[in-house]
Amino acid sequence: xKVLYVSKNFRRCEADLEKDNPxxxxxxxDLDRCISCGACEIACQAEHAAGIGEPAPYRPVGxxxxxxxxxxxxxxxxxxxxxxxxxxxxxxxxxxWSICPLGKEHKPGKASCDACVNRxxxxxxxxxxxxxxxxxxxxxxxxxVAFALNEKRLREMGDIEIGG
Amino acid sequence: MxxxxxxxxxxxxxxxxxxxMLTHFHPTNPxxxxxxxxxxxxxxxxKKVTWDEAIAFVSGKLSEITATSGKNSIFIxxxxxxxxxxIAGSTWFAKNYGLINTPTRFFPRPFTxxxxxxxxxxxxxxxxxxNAPRDWCRSxxxxxxxxxxxxxxxxxxxxxxxARDRGATILVIDSRKTVTASKATFxxxxxxxxxxxALKGILHFLIRxxxxxxxxxxESTEGFGSLKSELESFPVEAAARECWVDPKDIEHAxxxxxxxxxxxxxxxxxxxxxxxxxxxxxxxxxxxxxRGSVGIPGGGLNLLNSSPFLWESRLAGNGPETAVSEEExxxxxxxxxxxxxxxxxxxxxxxxNPWARLxxxxxxxxxxxxxxxxxxxxxxxxxxxxxxxxxxxxxxxLECSSLVSTNNGRAIQWQHKVVExxxxxxxxxxxWADLARASGIGDSFPWKESDGAxxxxxxxxxxxxxxxLTEAIRVQHLDPENHPPGGILWPCxxxxxxxxxxxxxxxxxxxxRNILFQRNHNFPSSDKRFPTPTGKITFSDSFNTxxxxxxxxxxxxxxxxxxxGVLVDMTEEFEYFLADRRSGSNALIVKIHPRLGRLIGxxxxxxxxxxxxxxxxxxxxxxxxxxxxxTVWCPEGLDPYQPFFxxxxxxxxxxxxxxxxxxxxxxxxxxxKTYADRxxxxxxxxxxxxxxxxxxx
Numbered sequence: 001x002k003v004l005y006v007s008k009n010f011r012r013c014e015a016d017l018e019k020d021n022p023x024x025x026x027x028x029x030d031l032d033r034c035i036s037c038g039a040c041e042i043a044c045q046a047e048h049a050a051g052i053g054e055p056a057p058y059r060p061v062g063x064x065x066x067x068x069x070x071x072x073x074x075x076x077x078x079x080x081x082x083x084x085x086x087x088x089x090x091x092x093x094x095x096x097w098s099i100c101p102l103g104k105e106h107k108p109g110k111a112s113c114d115a116c117v118n119r120x121x122x123x124x125x126x127x128x129x130x131x132x133x134x135x136x137x138x139x140x141x142x143x144x145v146a147f148a149l150n151e152k153r154l155r156e157m158g159d160i161e162i163g164g
Numbered sequence: 165m166x167x168x169x170x171x172x173x174x175x176x177x178x179x180x181x182x183x184x185m186l187t188h189f190h191p192t193n194p195x196x197x198x199x200x201x202x203x204x205x206x207x208x209x210x211k212k213v214t215w216d217e218a219i220a221f222v223s224g225k226l227s228e229i230t231a232t233s234g235k236n237s238i239f240i241x242x243x244x245x246x247x248x249x250x251i252a253g254s255t256w257f258a259k260n261y262g263l264i265n266t267p268t269r270f271f272p273r274p275f276t277x278x279x280x281x282x283x284x285x286x287x288x289x290x291x292x293x294x295n296a297p298r299d300w301c302r303s304x305x306x307x308x309x310x311x312x313x314x315x316x317x318x319x320x321x322x323x324x325x326x327a328r329d330r331g332a333t334i335l336v337i338d339s340r341k342t343v344t345a346s347k348a349t350f351x352x353x354x355x356x357x358x359x360x361x362a363l364k365g366i367l368h369f370l371i372r373x374x375x376x377x378x379x380x381x382x383e384s385t386e387g388f389g390s391l392k393s394e395l396e397s398f399p400v401e402a403a404a405r406e407c408w409v410d411p412k413d414i415e416h417a418x419x420x421x422x423x424x425x426x427x428x429x430x431x432x433x434x435x436x437x438x439x440x441x442x443x444x445x446x447x448x449x450x451x452x453x454x455r456g457s458v459g460i461p462g463g464g465l466n467l468l469n470s471s472p473f474l475w476e477s478r479l480a481g482n483g484p485e486t487a488v489s490e491e492e493x494x495x496x497x498x499x500x501x502x503x504x505x506x507x508x509x510x511x512x513x514x515x516x517n518p519w520a521r522l523x524x525x526x527x528x529x530x531x532x533x534x535x536x537x538x539x540x541x542x543x544x545x546x547x548x549x550x551x552x553x554x555x556x557x558x559x560x561x562l563e564c565s566s567l568v569s570t571n572n573g574r575a576i577q578w579q580h581k582v583v584e585x586x587x588x589x590x591x592x593x594x595x596w597a598d599l600a601r602a603s604g605i606g607d608s609f610p611w612k613e614s615d616g617a618x619x620x621x622x623x624x625x626x627x628x629x630x631x632x633l634t635e636a637i638r639v640q641h642l643d644p645e646n647h648p649p650g651g652i653l654w655p656c657x658x659x660x661x662x663x664x665x666x667x668x669x670x671x672x673x674x675x676x677r678n679i680l681f682q683r684n685h686n687f688p689s690s691d692k693r694f695p696t697p698t699g700k701i702t703f704s705d706s707f708n709t710x711x712x713x714x715x716x717x718x719x720x721x722x723x724x725x726x727x728x729g730v731l732v733d734m735t736e737e738f739e740y741f742l743a744d745r746r747s748g749s750n751a752l753i754v755k756i757h758p759r760l761g762r763l764i765g766x767x768x769x770x771x772x773x774x775x776x777x778x779x780x781x782x783x784x785x786x787x788x789x790x791x792x793x794x795t796v797w798c799p800e801g802l803d804p805y806q807p808f809f810x811x812x813x814x815x816x817x818x819x820x821x822x823x824x825x826x827x828x829x830x831x832x833x834x835x836x837k838t839y840a841d842r843x844x845x846x847x848x849x850x851x852x853x854x855x856x857x858x859x860x861x
Contacts, residue, residue: 035315035318035321035343037182037314037318038732038733039179046741131180131185133181134318135322152329156329
């Protein structure tokens, strides 16, 4: 699964989903709409929790980035495991963007984001994409997400009237 | 049990806020209070009793208190955002029991029937919501005034982002740097309490640049001329100096407003609306009128949490025309109880958690602790529960059918009971009906079944029928099982208005009239477009030119300004289910500017004391450069009795609200690391603030 962050404030936006592997699943996060409410985090936890009051077997999707867990976060944005090729041991405190959201707390026995396979099998979207308060998480195959992305870019152009 | 949003619902389109997503845990929450309890004194432990025993005790006590101190010593507390069942039941109980201290007395003053909006538009501010959220995307510019919708009403913030995505300009004027402001096109972060000054500057600029729609003002308003001449003597530079911003920023904001039409102003959210003053409301209305944005799609002044019910104590007619204008001194704050004029308090009935929001905490809580009987309709063991003598468990919204009359969309909706309430929980309506029966006035509740149970549909129909603005609506029209979701927009006085609006300009997706004050439409039960005496928007009052800061007498003692806000992910009631979030990330924290942090030698996460002349509290510091160095920010809504995240409420440091005005949105404070360097730190901060102010142009 690929995670794609989009915002019109990003200087570089070159995501070309048309060229990607069409079978790959993409989770698109529209940061222009995200208010970091944490609904995705709660949805993830509720989805994967074994039972009421039990700690979730999964380290849920987080919306807070920061090295110190006790202090307030440096940045709020929805993050999930990108299943990247570089394993978490390469966690570097100097390169901010390479910090794994699972960070130091990642325990080998704990699983990370599984894209809610149980829900996908039943035909539902992942819990976080279903429950997002601001509808800023999109999930699907590359071509579906490309459609949502193009739609967002068109919306930013405002209303266009053709003909008449 | 699972909870899913209704994707066809026009307002939320199937999404929830984090708290809403967890509400299906209410019935199974182990922290929930499910059994009635009583105790002799505040220091004794609670003893479990049956519902009937508790009701009999309360009714016996009430008659005892009536005999000794009179009925005027019984108070029912409520806020305008309380559930329909609680307010309707309590108002009806008070009317029949002969009480004058109804929840209405505790509502914010500018929002009621003798506030300034009533003089301007002819309807009280609590009813003013000109266009429904699905119409907001037609606005060209939305001004969010003193509200942090992204944190307080995330679901209502959705339509605003939709409007922005369609090209509307979002402007924010707030004293805090909020999530809402970070999503806006342009935001003005002003000095706490001086939001209205920024609006005056904006209006001055609009008038000077001729960006005022004279045609509209001539046709639909009266008295705007005198307001105009008053504003002309209020230059942008003076406004900018007073509210700590660059004059260019005010001009830029005014320019954004002045270039487009229609514009829309949204003032206050459920949390910050009690800080709005008459002046705030007057100037917001003036901005909307200056751009001619009344009665057209995409334009208007929206004061959120509107309700068609005024809950007048006498319930005479309960509409704008027949509303009894309440005499001065009618409104009281919970903090006033025990103060001169209100010493004689025998009993207080309340719900929710008003204790956690009391200003001047120590003194007020001591005064309230002396009340002989406090009855709390409880859900969770919060601070108010811990200060009560009798606790009666009430059902949550899932556990009883109810009318939903107060919301951000000007809609009346109906929601069905989903599950049986746990333990002995009963609906708030049932509480009032049972209390009436035990007090011997049970027959005056016309909606009661023979077995004593209350039929919520009958109650709703009774009040809808009594209200001249909802005359045509009945519960059977609202049932979401058989009708389109979204309810019906009020005012709705005609059966023809029970369907979707479909005209050349407006295609509604909620039943009812989408735009208030449309041209060629008379306001219900009035023969004019605006139900004012002149039939036009009337600006009869001049704004209060007194400067916002008469509070500066104590400035040397307390050089910093404390402002508070709500947190969007404040789910303290449900932390039981969110094991991984118990790291304390939501607990009380003090946000200060890094420059101030350096000055007093505090780094991130270190303990810091915030002190005002009303008290002090300790919390870890959070250094962040998105606030002004002269201000300090704290989240509010916590209390020391919460099972998770227990801490003192920062509202305890605030000054008492004056009896004739709104609460002040800030408190004057000082901060220090240890008590030993308190004086030295205060001096340092005072000099630091003076230096900053001398740098201002």
